[in-house]
Amino acid sequence: MSTSWTEHERAVVDAVPDGLLIGGSWRPAASGARFPVEDPALARELRTVADAGAQDARAAADAAGAAQEAWAATAPRERSEILRRAYGLLLERQDDLALLMTLEMGKPLAEAKGEVAYAAEFFRWFAEEAVRVDGGYRTSPDGRDRFLVMRRPVGPVLLITPWNFPLAMGTRKIGPAVAAGCTMVVKPAEQTPLSLLALAGILREAGLPDGVLNVLTTSRPGEVVEPLLRGGIIRKLSFTGSTAVGRLLLEQSAEQVLRVSLELGGNAPFLVFEDADLDRAVEGALAAKMRNMGEACTAANRLYVHESVAGPFADRLAARMGALTVGRGTDPGVDVGPLIDADGRAKVDELVEDAVGRGAKTLVGGEHAPGDGYFYRPTVLAGVPADAAMLRQEIFGPVAPVLTFSDEDEAVAAANDTPYGLVSYVFTRNLERAFRVSERLDTGMVGLNKGVVSNPAAPFGGVKQSGLGREGGSEGIAEFLETRYLAMPLT
Structure with missing residues (x-):
C-alpha cells in the first residue's frame, strides 16, 4: 500500500482554490482562520482551506441577495446552457476530479470516477428541466375571471452538502437551484470541501454570473449556518445529513418560515x-x-x-x-x-x-x-x-x-x-x-x-424521520419554485 502522495496527486490537490467564494471573488476568511482537510487513507493533513465565520456568512448572504433579481430574470435557455457547459467540463476533467475525491474522502478511484459521471448527469438533467418550467391558464367556476398560474424561483437558498458523496450531492442541489433561477450559498462538509470548491470553479468557468453561487467552507457550521437561516435573506434550506442535525435546522428555519428540503438518515x-x-x-x-x-x-x-x-x-x-x-x-x-x-x-x-x-x-x-x-x-x-x-x-x-x-x-x-x-x-x-x-x-x-x-431522473427522498421533499426528477426543480397566480376579470 502506498504511504505518500505522488507528484501528480499533490498537483491536483494544490490546483483547487482554497478560499471562500463570495460575490464572484475568492477571498480568505475575515478572521484569517483556516482548517485542515485530512486524507483518511493516510490519516494525514492533505490541505488547509479558509475557515468561515459569521461575518463571512453575512457577506455571502448579502451577495446572494443582491444577485437574485437579475439571476431570476435570466432566460431559462441561458441557465440551461450554463449547466450543459458545466456537465461537459465535469466529464472532461473526470480523472482529476475523481482523484481529488479519493484523496479527501477515501473511496476507490473507480468508484469516484463513477460518482463524477453521476454528478454530471444532474447538471444534464436539470439543464433540460430549466426550459420546461410550466404554468397554466384557467377559468373561474363562475366564468367571470381568468387565472394565470406562474412558477417563480423561491429566492436565495442555503445548500448544505454531506461528506460521503461530495461532488454528486453538490450537483444534485446546485443543478435545480440554477435551473429554477435561485442564487445560492453552499456549505460543504468540513471533511470534504475540496470537491465542492473544484465544482465552484467549473461553474464559474461555465459562465455562472458573480454572486449566484457563494461557497463557505468552515469547521464551525453552527456559527455560519444559524445566522444564514435567521438573517432574513435566505428563503429555502436544502440539507443532506443526519436526522439529529436536520431536526435542529428545521427548528432554526421556522423563525423565517423557510422552505425546507431534508434528506436525513436511513435504516x-x-x-x-x-x-x-x-x-x-x-x-x-x-x-x-x-x-x-x-x-x-x-x-x-x-x-x-x-x-x-x-x-x-x-x-x-x-x-x-x-x-x-x-x-x-x-x-x-x-x-x-x-x-x-x-x-x-x-x-x-x-x-x-x-x-x-x-x-x-x-x-x-x-x-x-x-x-x-x-x-x-x-x-x-x-x-x-x-x-x-x-x-x-x-x-x-x-x-x-x-x-x-x-x-x-x-x-x-x-x-x-x-x-x-x-x-x-x-x-x-x-x-x-x-x-x-x-x-x-x-x-x-x-x-x-x-x-x-x-x-438523476427519479425523485430521491424518504418519509418519516428520513426527511422532507425530493431531489432529482421533475420533482427536484419544483422544490426550488414558488407558485403564483394572477387573477383577471373579463367583465
Missing part, C-alpha cells in the same frame, strides 16, 4: 424471500451494502432473509465480501477504501462489538484492516439479535447484519419497525408479492431486485 431493510434468485440477491446486497464502504444513507442496514435460504445467502455474501481488497483508494485493484475518520471507525467498532457481545456470529471480517488510515474489513454477521444497537441506527460502515424471518407479514413488520423511511430493497421472483410488499413498505423508495436506486 434500510433488505428483504430476501425464499423464491429469490440468490445469486442476484447476493450481488444486490453487495451493491446496496458496500457502495462507498457502506457510508451511504441508502446502504442496506438490516438484511432480513427467509429462514429457508438464510444460511446459503449469508455464506455466499461472506465469501464475496471477504474477497474484496481493502486499501488506499488510489492503489490499483482496491475495492474498499478507508472510513472517513477515526470517529467513524470507532462507531463501527462499537456496533460490531455490541452485536457480537449479544450473540451474533462473525462470518467474515469484524476487525480493522492494516494501514495508517481508518480501514475496516468488510464484515458479515449472522444471528444478529433483535436488541443489537446496529439494527436501530445507521452503521455507516462495511458491516452486513443478517437476520431471518418466516413469513411475509413478519418481514414487512420488521422492515417497518424503525423511525426511518428512506429506502428498502426487495428480492423475489413472485410478481404479486413484489407489488404487495413494495406497497406495504413505509419508505420513500424501493429497490425491486436491485441494489442501487439513485438516478
Whole structure:
C-alpha cells in the first residue's frame, strides 16, 4: 500500500482554490482562520482551506441577495446552457476530479470516477428541466375571471452538502437551484470541501454570473449556518445529513418560515424471500451494502432473509465480501477504501462489538484492516439479535447484519419497525408479492431486485424521520419554485 502522495496527486490537490467564494471573488476568511482537510487513507493533513465565520456568512448572504433579481430574470435557455457547459467540463476533467475525491474522502478511484459521471448527469438533467418550467391558464367556476398560474424561483437558498458523496450531492442541489433561477450559498462538509470548491470553479468557468453561487467552507457550521437561516435573506434550506442535525435546522428555519428540503438518515431493510434468485440477491446486497464502504444513507442496514435460504445467502455474501481488497483508494485493484475518520471507525467498532457481545456470529471480517488510515474489513454477521444497537441506527460502515424471518407479514413488520423511511430493497421472483410488499413498505423508495436506486431522473427522498421533499426528477426543480397566480376579470 502506498504511504505518500505522488507528484501528480499533490498537483491536483494544490490546483483547487482554497478560499471562500463570495460575490464572484475568492477571498480568505475575515478572521484569517483556516482548517485542515485530512486524507483518511493516510490519516494525514492533505490541505488547509479558509475557515468561515459569521461575518463571512453575512457577506455571502448579502451577495446572494443582491444577485437574485437579475439571476431570476435570466432566460431559462441561458441557465440551461450554463449547466450543459458545466456537465461537459465535469466529464472532461473526470480523472482529476475523481482523484481529488479519493484523496479527501477515501473511496476507490473507480468508484469516484463513477460518482463524477453521476454528478454530471444532474447538471444534464436539470439543464433540460430549466426550459420546461410550466404554468397554466384557467377559468373561474363562475366564468367571470381568468387565472394565470406562474412558477417563480423561491429566492436565495442555503445548500448544505454531506461528506460521503461530495461532488454528486453538490450537483444534485446546485443543478435545480440554477435551473429554477435561485442564487445560492453552499456549505460543504468540513471533511470534504475540496470537491465542492473544484465544482465552484467549473461553474464559474461555465459562465455562472458573480454572486449566484457563494461557497463557505468552515469547521464551525453552527456559527455560519444559524445566522444564514435567521438573517432574513435566505428563503429555502436544502440539507443532506443526519436526522439529529436536520431536526435542529428545521427548528432554526421556522423563525423565517423557510422552505425546507431534508434528506436525513436511513435504516434500510433488505428483504430476501425464499423464491429469490440468490445469486442476484447476493450481488444486490453487495451493491446496496458496500457502495462507498457502506457510508451511504441508502446502504442496506438490516438484511432480513427467509429462514429457508438464510444460511446459503449469508455464506455466499461472506465469501464475496471477504474477497474484496481493502486499501488506499488510489492503489490499483482496491475495492474498499478507508472510513472517513477515526470517529467513524470507532462507531463501527462499537456496533460490531455490541452485536457480537449479544450473540451474533462473525462470518467474515469484524476487525480493522492494516494501514495508517481508518480501514475496516468488510464484515458479515449472522444471528444478529433483535436488541443489537446496529439494527436501530445507521452503521455507516462495511458491516452486513443478517437476520431471518418466516413469513411475509413478519418481514414487512420488521422492515417497518424503525423511525426511518428512506429506502428498502426487495428480492423475489413472485410478481404479486413484489407489488404487495413494495406497497406495504413505509419508505420513500424501493429497490425491486436491485441494489442501487439513485438516478438523476427519479425523485430521491424518504418519509418519516428520513426527511422532507425530493431531489432529482421533475420533482427536484419544483422544490426550488414558488407558485403564483394572477387573477383577471373579463367583465
